[in-house]
Amino acid sequence: MKKFNYREVDQELMVPEVMNLVSTIHGYKGKQELFMKAKPDILKSMLEVAKVQSTGASNRIEGIFTTDKRLVELVSEKAEPLNRDEEEIAGYREVLNTIHENYEHIILKPNVILQLHRDLYSFLPTVDGGKYKNQDNIIEEVDGKGIRHIRFKPLSAFETPEAIERLCTEYQEAIREAKIDPLILISKFVFDFLGIHPFNDGNGRMSRLLTLLLLYQKGYFVGKYISLEMLIENSKESYYRTLQQSSEGWYENQNNYFPFVKYYLGIIAKAYKEFSHRVETVVVDKMGKAERVKELFDRRIGKISKSDIANIYPDISVTTIEKALSDLLKEGYIKKVGSGRATAYVKNED
Numbered sequence: 001m002k003k004f005n006y007r008e009v010d011q012e013l014m015v016p017e018v019m020n021l022v023s024t025i026h027g028y029k030g031k032q033e034l035f036m037k038a039k040p041d042i043l044k045s046m047l048e049v050a051k052v053q054s055t056g057a058s059n060r061i062e063g064i065f066t067t068d069k070r071l072v073e074l075v076s077e078k079a080e081p082l083n084r085d086e087e088e089i090a091g092y093r094e095v096l097n098t099i100h101e102n103y104e105h106i107i108l109k110p111n112v113i114l115q116l117h118r119d120l121y122s123f124l125p126t127v128d129g130g131k132y133k134n135q136d137n138i139i140e141e142v143d144g145k146g147i148r149h150i151r152f153k154p155l156s157a158f159e160t161p162e163a164i165e166r167l168c169t170e171y172q173e174a175i176r177e178a179k180i181d182p183l184i185l186i187s188k189f190v191f192d193f194l195g196i197h198p199f200n201d202g203n204g205r206m207s208r209l210l211t212l213l214l215l216y217q218k219g220y221f222v223g224k225y226i227s228l229e230m231l232i233e234n235s236k237e238s239y240y241r242t243l244q245q246s247s248e249g250w251y252e253n254q255n256n257y258f259p260f261v262k263y264y265l266g267i268i269a270k271a272y273k274e275f276s277h278r279v280e281t282v283v284v285d286k287m288g289k290a291e292r293v294k295e296l297f298d299r300r301i302g303k304i305s306k307s308d309i310a311n312i313y314p315d316i317s318v319t320t321i322e323k324a325l326s327d328l329l330k331e332g333y334i335k336k337v338g339s340g341r342a343t344a345y346v347k348n349e350d
């Protein structure tokens with residue numbers, strides 16, 4: 001029987017490549033508060049753009065298309081869907097909005113997953129959303145010549161309801177135990193969800209929507225402002241390759257989560273990097289001069305001299321920089337290194 005073991009450490013994941021990504025993302029999460037203090041109008045526009053990009057990308061990955069103009073209109077609810085693809089797109093928008101607005105109140109359990117799937121198909125009268133698959137399915141790839149190849153054979157329809165139940169319980173218990181980092185648990189959950197492939201249709205999109213839900217629930221909000229789905233679309237080859245690598249031996253509980261977990265964490269880290277890049281200048285503009293000097297020590301590794309600061313911030317006078325440095329020294333936030341012309345300062349990590 002397929003097992004979901006989320007409460008024991010997977011040795012293949014306890015490696016520097018994964019640990020470094022986890023700690024990079026933790027670092028960004030610590031700064032997230034600062035990012036989110038950026039001008040509300042800028043964050044609002046990033047959120048609107050990310051919603052359009054996420055909806056467009058997640059559907060395009062599955063071969064569902066519309067024009068850029070129609071996509072914007074559908075996401076902003078200024079147009080009604082006109083065909084099947086647009087109905088699928090409108091459904092994605094609905095679930096994405098539900099997750100953005102209600103993530104705190106949504107409990108990960110089978111009924112909730114079914115409800116979200118029902119909403120994904122709320123614009124398609126002919127599709128029975130909100131029901132598990134009624135026949136076994138396969139994940140296929142169509143090559144350049146139109147020939148179909150099997151990527152993966154998911155769990156049978158018969159085993160699906162019970163497997164989803166166990167997967168949700170195991171994830172929740174592991175989160176409660178707090179022994180294993182949620183970022184790892186989330187990546188594993190998404191992977192196993194895809195292995196089960198619980199629906200006749202909509203599995204890929206549901207996996208990406210659940211990714212956002214679980215990340216928001218653990219305080220990782222980057223997906224609201226930078227589209228994770230678009231980063232996945234832009235690295236589709238690695239996405240499919242790592243899914244393939246991690247799925248070998250999945251039935252026999254012998255699969256190696258490492259390729260997919262590393263890929264997924266890489267996407268989250270990349271999104272945070274982009275987020276920090278985009279809001280950094282905005283945040284810095286809003287801060288007082290002394291705060292900007294202090295923030296430099298959070299952002300830069302190594303020593304910083306008075307003239308470095310003056311070069312970075314030509315609008316701050318030398319007297320103000322000296323005053324800020326002396327206050328930071330008094331607080332113990334920074335330390336002085338060197339003397340005379342070589343005097344510089346480093347963040348006090350003690």
Ligand SMILES: Nc1ncnc2c1ncn2[C@@H]1O[C@H](COP(=O)(O)OP(=O)(O)OP(=O)(O)O)[C@@H](O)[C@H]1O
Nearest residue numbers: 062139151152194195201202203204205243244247
């Ligand atoms: N080897 C694999 N192992 C597990 N999952 C995979 C593998 N290869 C691809 N996938 C996942 O399966 C999804 C596509 O599955 P499928 O073609 O069955 O689409 P679907 O269920 O119709 O979902 P949607 O309607 O959202 O496309 C991909 O988006 C990817 O997330």
